[in-house]
Amino acid sequence: MLVLLAPLLLIPAPALAADSTASFDWASASSRPGGWTASVHGGWPWSGLRAQVGLNQRLTLIGEVDTAVFVRFQPSAGLALLLVGKSKGRLSLEICAGGLIQGGVLAQQGPSASLRLRLAGRPAPVGPYLAVATRHTFLFHRTQTRQIGTEQADVTVRWEHRWSPSVQLGLTFAPKPHIGFDIGLDLNFVDVGVVALSLPGFHVGIHFGNPAPKARGS
Amino acid sequence: MYRTLQLGLSAAFLVTSSGCWSSDTVIFELALSGTAGDADLAVPVSLEAYYQSIGEGILETDIFFIDAFEVVASQPFSHTLSYPLEGGRGLFLFAWADQDQDGALCAPGVDDEPVGGLRIDQPTEQPLNNLMLTLDRLCISPDQLAAELQP
Numbered sequence: 184m185l186v187l188l189a190p191l192l193l194i195p196a197p198a199l200a201a202d203s204t205a206s207f208d209w210a211s212a213s214s215r216p217g218g219w220t221a222s223v224h225g226g227w228p229w230s231g232l233r234a235q236v237g238l239n240q241r242l243t244l245i246g247e248v249d250t251a252v253f254v255r256f257q258p259s260a261g262l263a264l265l266l267v268g269k270s271k272g273r274l275s276l277e278i279c280a281g282g283l284i285q286g287g288v289l290a291q292q293g294p295s296a297s298l299r300l301r302l303a304g305r306p307a308p309v310g311p312y313l314a315v316a317t318r319h320t321f322l323f324h325r326t327q328t329r330q331i332g333t334e335q336a337d338v339t340v341r342w343e344h345r346w347s348p349s350v351q352l353g354l355t356f357a358p359k360p361h362i363g364f365d366i367g368l369d370l371n372f373v374d375v376g377v378v379a380l381s382l383p384g385f386h387v388g389i390h391f392g393n394p395a396p397k398a399r400g401s
Numbered sequence: 402m403y404r405t406l407q408l409g410l411s412a413a414f415l416v417t418s419s420g421c422w423s424s425d426t427v428i429f430e431l432a433l434s435g436t437a438g439d440a441d442l443a444v445p446v447s448l449e450a451y452y453q454s455i456g457e458g459i460l461e462t463d464i465f466f467i468d469a470f471e472v473v474a475s476q477p478f479s480h481t482l483s484y485p486l487e488g489g490r491g492l493f494l495f496a497w498a499d500q501d502q503d504g505a506l507c508a509p510g511v512d513d514e515p516v517g518g519l520r521i522d523q524p525t526e527q528p529l530n531n532l533m534l535t536l537d538r539l540c541i542s543p544d545q546l547a548a549e550l551q552p
Contacts, residue, residue: 288460291423322423329429329526331481336427 206363210303210312211273212263226386435532438474452489
């Protein structure tokens with residue numbers, strides 16, 4: 184996937200407008216170089232934290248952790264690639280690696296990777312956003328069988344793949360450049376084919392940061 | 402920029418590598434041997450192995466199926482049971498004779514299929530030899546018999 188996306192880095196980067204807002208940056212997962220945004224969102228069943236910092240005009244570093252009712256945790260980190268950066272809207276693609284840690288009766292954990300496409304309209308002061316994601320998790324199971332008459336256990340390893348796509352649709356509000364809010368609907372389909380039904384959810388988020396840092400030396 | 406990128410990738414690696422086994426099951430092979438049923442039984446005896454209980458708290462449940470096999474009535478048998486160590490507690494062996502060969506224990510209208518059971522509270526890796534399963538009851542379900550045999 185990274186190889187396929189590499190040619191995109193060769194296309195001249197769109198220059199992000201200096202009058203961006205923390206909410207616009209958050210919704211589009213894109214920040215100007217040195218610009219940063221952090222956010223907290225809470226709702227049902229998903230809540231989480233997210234932080235991002237712009238590396239250059241096209242790449243933004245992202246770290247986030249999402250949790251479903253504080254039983255399922257999905258920490259991940261990665262890069263967002265700005266595909267389209269216009270003053271009225273942005274389109275970006277995130278690639279993240281992370282993990283899944285789920286407690287409770289149906290405990291599971293394993294590494295995961297996700298791909299997320301984000302489309303955001305500039306909040307002026309209200310703007311829409313849409314995020315479509317696909318998350319792939321790998322669960323590794325080890326079975327140790329202690330056989331009769333032997334000291335060493337017979338070890339077998341089995342793995343399975345879990346697919347959890349999601350769609351997020353919402354509105355951002357940017358009353359100030361450095362602070363903003365969003366409300367959204369969360370359609371997270373958890374472990375498709377294993378979990379029969381995933382209920383839709385909602386969230387409210389707050390974003391803050393410095394979307395337009397001053398250039399060095401100025 | 403590269404230092405920030407390096408820090409981010411390091412964090413991603415730590416997050417990714419922190420995931421270990423999603424489940425780690427230990428199974429020990431338990432040797433069972435003995436006899437089940439009387440010589441006058443004309444059909445094989447079905448032996449079913451259960452945990453005596455599984456789960457914790459409000460989710461605690463009596464008996465949970467592990468494995469099943471058939472033996473010849475009154476003839477010595479030996480079987481290696483794969484017993485998952487952390488799946489549940491104890492062992493309950495349930496034996497029944499399918500007199501009408503319909504594959505079901507006491508289907509509606511049938512009330513003469515003999516059953517018997519044996520509780521082993523703390524199975525270990527030591528073989529369980531000389532088991533004697535007497536089928537001296539009629540048409541009792543495994544969970545009911547396990548409860549009746551509880552000390």
